Amino acid sequence: MIHTFYARNYGCLVDTEASLTPLHAFIGPNDSGKSTLLHGMRTLVQLAGSHFQQDKGRWRPFEPYLLMTYPSSQPPRKPHDILLECGVDGGWFAIEMGPRGLQERAGERRISDMSAGHDRSNVPRLWETRSVLWRSKRPSEQQILTQLRQVRLVRFDPDALRAPSGLIPETQPVGFLDDRGHGLAGIYFAIRNRNDDAFSRIVDDVRRHFPTIKGLRVKVVTSSEVVLEVELVNGARVEAARLSEGLLYYLAFAALRYMDPVSLLLVEEPENGLHPARIAEVMRILRAIVEESGTQVLMATHSPLVVNELKPDEVSVVTRTAEEGTRVKRIKDTPDFEERSKVYALGELWIAYANGEDEAPLLEAPSLDPRHSRR
Known part of the structure; x- marks a missing residue:
């Protein structure tokens, strides 16, 4: 299971870390980075398990976000300075994209080094390379890679x-x-x-x-x-x-x-098209998948009804600013959570304090009366 996920320079994930549970939801405004978090984890697991298909010379089904324009207020970054890393039971696994191509690491030892293999005048598009990742046979590394077998x-x-x-x-x-x-x-x-x-x-x-x-x-x-x-x-x-x-x-x-x-199931907006009563049933299905097969289920959602079916440690608030990029915080770690949770159900707490733009009222400890958090 992925306990922590870290991304650097992957889309809007400039320097982003998230702590995860077996069933976990990311909530937050549009364009905050929720879907990018899911796509980053998919890219990482696909590279760990080498699950690709060739389609007209391109790797499918993913396209990692290798290109990103950063605000002028941030220090310049090296080309291809991209890092995806996760902590799992018994160690960690990381993929780093730098000038020499792809580097794959598990535990404390690099286990693969792959060149981009085409015209260096263009930004390497990693998924178009025809190289195959080498699989380690060391038991400790196999234990790590087994937890990232498929997504x-x-x-x-x-x-x-x-x-x-x-x-x-x-x-x-x-x-x-x-x-x-x-x-x-x-x-x-x-x-x-x-x-x-x-x-x-x-x-x-x-x-x-x-x-x-x-x-x-x-x-x-x-x-x-x-x-x-x-x-x-x-x-x-x-x-x-x-x-x-x-x-x-x-x-x-x-x-x-x-x-x-699979080891990881990622769901974008499970509430789409469903009657409110069916949302609770779908969440029961997703929790059953976790309990019965050991699959970790992570989702991006805008629905307080989805959040109501989760526990406080299973929900993270995602925000994004031009200065810092995407940030992730457990909802239980937001200011005055214990007091707020006595007044609101989990989903109601989020929707009452979210202002639709940056969730600042939830993160900055406003009054318990949501009317006082509006400007």
Whole structure:
């Protein structure tokens, strides 16, 4: 599990550190760096596990933020002076991008050194290199790398969830084809064939939360493609193209619980498209993923309803200034938290004191009356 994450010169993360729990949420205003934190951790884990695919000469599916313009008030930085580092059980792992290319370190010893391998007149785009990271066989380093074996990031899009998808061979892991959720129908086909009890549990949950639905089907439309379809209690059948966004989002989160596990699951705005009552259920699903598979789940959210489902040490407030870049602080470490938490639920506390721009009222210990924090 990642206990701490540190980034230097990665997008808006100029000099940023975050302490993490097995289930953790980043809250804060738009453009504060919440998504960049998730993308930084995805880049780090992908490099640790060498999980890449070649697509027309480019590494997929990530693009690290290697270019950034810094305020004139900050001292100049070396080109490619980028560092991503995390603390895990038994040690730490770091990726540093400098003039000589990529350096990968675990514990106290550098275990890889990779050159950028193309025209030095341009800023190296690391994901386009064709080098392969060397894997250490030292037990202590393997213990570290095992905790960073694979990552999945999701930011679901209803059109992607509706789309027909191919079948997943028995020899391949079950998972989405991209961040937006392409392949959902094929995932449900695989869940039904590999774990009929899991498919039945999902259907039972769907019936309970969506009373007009009688059943869930995976309809074969060609010899190699399937789509989702639901049957209503009145006997009518609704194809994926006409399914509500809320139902599609719920089905996507429900499927996550039965996919091949990863060490790190990153979720952008889990509240999107969901009825408030379904948000609590999705949070229960995400907590179950943590408890059942040991996957660490980190999310970026704007929803106080998401925050209400979490504990104080599971929430961090993210702010950003032109002078310092992104900063991360546990909500329980904000001024007068104990007193404030007696008045507000966790999500209400945040929304009452956030001014929509920089969360200053929450971080600067204003009066307990949120009206006094407004200007």
